[in-house]
Structure formats: C-alpha cells, structure tokens
Amino acid sequence: MSSTLAEQRAEWRERIAGIGDTLRAESETNEDLRQLSPATEAALRSVNAFNLCSPEELGGVNAHPRLQTQVIADITSHDSSAGWCALIGAHESAWLASRLPDSSVERIFAHSDERWPVTCGSIAPEGEAEQVEGGWMVTGRWGWASGIHHSDFILSMSRITGQEPEPGKPPPLLCAAAPKADVVVEDTWHTLGMRGTGSTHYRYENVFVPDEMCLAGFERPPLRGGGWLARPTVTFLTAAGYGFPLGVAKRAVEEITRQATEHTRTGQRASISEQQHFQGDLGRCVALVEAMEGYGHHLFEELLAAPINSLEDAVRMDDRARAALRWAHQTAEDVVRTAHEHAGGPAVYSDNVLARLLRDIQTVSQHVIQTQSAYIRRGQHQLGIPVRPGL
Structure with missing residues (x-):
C-alpha cells in the first residue's frame, strides 16, 4: 500500500475503475438473482474490497x-x-477480525490472502443464547443479512437467558459468529x-457456538486494530x-x-439538455454532490482526530456522525429524484438506471441508522439535553 493518503486514494481509484465495467455489466443480473452475481463477487474480492476496514x-x-468513503462511493x-455489499462485508469482517479471541483469529485468517473471510449478519438482539459447557446454544431469526450468499461467517446478537440486567444497565447480550453452513438462509428478499444485495432473513436453530467464536462487546475497544477502527461503533460505520x-x-x-443529451420529451423541440430549467437543476445537483463530498472529508478528519475522554464524548461523536449520514442520504435522494423527474418517459422502466437508483436510495433510507432520530438526538445535544447511548 502506498504511504500517503493521496497516493492511497489514487491507487484505489485506479483499482475500482479496473472493475467498473464488470460491475455495471452485472447490475441487471444481480437484480434478477436477488443477490450478487459470481462475477460481481469475484470483482470485489479481486480488489480486496472486503478487507477495507480490518x-x-x-x-x-x-x-x-x-x-x-471514496472506495465505497466509487463502487456504488x-x-x-x-x-452496499462491499461496505457491509468490510464493516462486519472488521468486527470479526478485531473482536474475536486470538485463537479464533489465527485459525480463521490463516489463509486470508487466498480467500478473505467475508462476514455479514445482524446485531439486533433477536435471538436467545443459553450458556452450556464450552460455549452457547443460540436460537433466533434475524433479517437484513446483506451479502449472506457470498459470506463465510454470519453474526448474531442474542439475549442471554437466565441473566437479569444490572440496575440501570441494558440486558446482557451475546454477539456470536457461526459458519454459514450452520445457518439456515431463508428466501424473503x-x-x-x-x-441485488440478497439482504434476506436467516436462522440459528439451536446452533452451538464455542466461546472462542463470541465477539468482545461493542462497548469495549477492539482487541486489535487502531485508527478509525477504534472509534465508537456508530462513528466507525459512517465513513x-x-x-x-x-x-x-x-x-x-x-x-x-x-x-x-439523448432524449427529447414529448411536445418539446429541444433536447432535455437544452432546457434552461434542466440546466439550473443539474447545476444545483452538481453543487450538492460536491458539498456532500467536501463535508464528508472535513467531518471524518475531525472525528478521527477528536479526543474521547468520556462516554458522553463517544455518544456525542456517534450522534454527530449519524446526523451527517442522515443528511447525506436525504441529499442523495433529492439529487436522484431531480434527475429522475427530468429524464421523462424512459425513466419509468425498471431497467433504466435512474429508476433503479430511485428505488435503491428510497430503500436504504429506511435503515435504522439514518432515521429521523439522528436529527432529534443532534438537536438534543445542541439544546444541552442529556442524551443516552443508543439510536
């Protein structure tokens, strides 16, 4: 890897450009399969996209x-x-790599140069975990497992049976990882x-998870890896x-x-590109994209350098990052809606790229991390109202 950030960014931009034609050519196949095609997965693995955060x-x-930010934007x-699958795989593989005990990591990552152990799953506490000799029996059903069809390990979060929470503290939870072969993958997507993300439901059906496959709690620092990986959990996810x-x-x-430039709308003599109303809206969209990029660069540099001396500092940082992500999604939806509106009749067809982008940004905007509560919590900080950890 090159030494300076500028050199790294140039190197990665070239890497992603090298698989761009493949990714575009496979878009419709991904949608038809309702998961990433083998060619798409191979392209992402070829540039080490899933290694990005580990x-x-x-x-x-x-x-x-x-x-x-740049790598995921270029792939997207x-x-x-x-x-989306690249960012989920990169995030959750990083959790596996940074939060499992040494003995498991040595085994799982022993041949990572040949095949990176991609990870996905949910950390919503939807399961039940019962402690047994040497580990845990885990049962539950989770959703939103983006990339599960090409993943090697599947995460789960469960409530621990028989353990009551301490006063004023959340209930005890267990985050476990199981090989995909031990998990039932449903067809609900x-x-x-x-x-094309294959973000379907999955089940652990009385799966034995040894202690060495349980991840250190997210309220604690990672066992290995520093820098951005050691930032609070929500902040880590936002870049x-x-x-x-x-x-x-x-x-x-x-x-x-x-x-x-290729389409003239019914009743118009000039192409869309020759209409001043369109030109003005296009200029506004370009400015919004530039603002998104610039704000992200500024924010993440600040968050990387900011000291964290208390739980309150960590909560404030997470909520600042979440609000930025909420704004970015709303801004992107504004840009896509504007483009789609100007595109005219061709954009009503499902295979039109702008139609797909509109469906995609509306779907992802329902994700819990970028809901309205992101702004509410940011406003509470601004008003000096105490804000508890959480979403």
Whole structure:
C-alpha cells in the first residue's frame, strides 16, 4: 500500500475503475438473482474490497475514513448493490477480525490472502443464547443479512437467558459468529430496491457456538486494530456508509447528463439538455454532490482526530456522525429524484438506471441508522439535553 493518503486514494481509484465495467455489466443480473452475481463477487474480492476496514496485522487495510468513503462511493457509482455489499462485508469482517479471541483469529485468517473471510449478519438482539459447557446454544431469526450468499461467517446478537440486567444497565447480550453452513438462509428478499444485495432473513436453530467464536462487546475497544477502527461503533460505520449515498448521487448526475443529451420529451423541440430549467437543476445537483463530498472529508478528519475522554464524548461523536449520514442520504435522494423527474418517459422502466437508483436510495433510507432520530438526538445535544447511548 502506498504511504500517503493521496497516493492511497489514487491507487484505489485506479483499482475500482479496473472493475467498473464488470460491475455495471452485472447490475441487471444481480437484480434478477436477488443477490450478487459470481462475477460481481469475484470483482470485489479481486480488489480486496472486503478487507477495507480490518486490522492490517491480519491482512486488512484499516483504511483512513476518507479512503473508505471514496472506495465505497466509487463502487456504488457502478452498482448500488455491489457498493452496499462491499461496505457491509468490510464493516462486519472488521468486527470479526478485531473482536474475536486470538485463537479464533489465527485459525480463521490463516489463509486470508487466498480467500478473505467475508462476514455479514445482524446485531439486533433477536435471538436467545443459553450458556452450556464450552460455549452457547443460540436460537433466533434475524433479517437484513446483506451479502449472506457470498459470506463465510454470519453474526448474531442474542439475549442471554437466565441473566437479569444490572440496575440501570441494558440486558446482557451475546454477539456470536457461526459458519454459514450452520445457518439456515431463508428466501424473503423480494423488495422495492437494493434487490441485488440478497439482504434476506436467516436462522440459528439451536446452533452451538464455542466461546472462542463470541465477539468482545461493542462497548469495549477492539482487541486489535487502531485508527478509525477504534472509534465508537456508530462513528466507525459512517465513513464507508457515507460513501453509499455519495456514489448513488454521483451516478445519478452522470446518468441524467448522458440521458438528457439523448432524449427529447414529448411536445418539446429541444433536447432535455437544452432546457434552461434542466440546466439550473443539474447545476444545483452538481453543487450538492460536491458539498456532500467536501463535508464528508472535513467531518471524518475531525472525528478521527477528536479526543474521547468520556462516554458522553463517544455518544456525542456517534450522534454527530449519524446526523451527517442522515443528511447525506436525504441529499442523495433529492439529487436522484431531480434527475429522475427530468429524464421523462424512459425513466419509468425498471431497467433504466435512474429508476433503479430511485428505488435503491428510497430503500436504504429506511435503515435504522439514518432515521429521523439522528436529527432529534443532534438537536438534543445542541439544546444541552442529556442524551443516552443508543439510536
């Protein structure tokens, strides 16, 4: 890996450009399959996209947050489903790499240079875990397992049976990882958008999870890896996560710029590109994309350098990052809607790129991390109202 951030960004931009044609060519196949195609998965693995956030000592990149944003934005600008699966795989593989005990990590990552152990799953506490000799019996059903079809390990979060929470504290939870072969993968992913991500439901049916496959709690620092990986959990998720709406917005501007020169709307003599109303809206969209990119760069540099001396500092940082992510998604949706509106009749067809982008950004905007509570909590901080940890 190159030494300076500028060199790393240039190197990764070239890497992603090298798989861009493949990602675009496979977009419809991903949607038809309702999961990433083998060619898409292979392309992402070929550039080590799933290694992006993991500790360097295990073969990961532990990339600077600005680089994470750029890489996911570049992938997403070619295909939304590929970008989303790349960021989920990069995040959750990093949790596996940074929070499992040494004995498990040595075994799981022993051949990571040949095949990176991609991880996905949910950390919503939807399961039940019962302690037994040497580990835990886990049962439960979870959703939103983006990338499960190409993943090697599947995470789960469960309530621990028989253990009551201490006064004033949340209930005890267990985060476990199981090989995909031990998990039942359902077929429930029939959706408005993000169809190619395969974000379906899955079940642990009385699965034995040894102690060495249980992750250290997210309220604690990671066992290995520093830098951005050691930031509070929600903050850690936002740098790569911010790249998704940025990439969607960039692709929307690219598409409407191209389509506007090729299409004349019914009743008009001039092409869309010759209409001043369109030119003004396009200029506004370009400015919004530039603002998104610039704000993200500024914010993540600040959050990377900011000291954390208390739980309150960590909560404030997480909520600042969440509010930025909420804004980025709303801004991207504004850009996509504007582009889609100007595109005219061709954009009503499901295979039109702008139609797909609109479905995708509307779907992802329902994600819990970028709901309205992100702004509410940010406003509470501004007003000096005490804000508890959480979403």
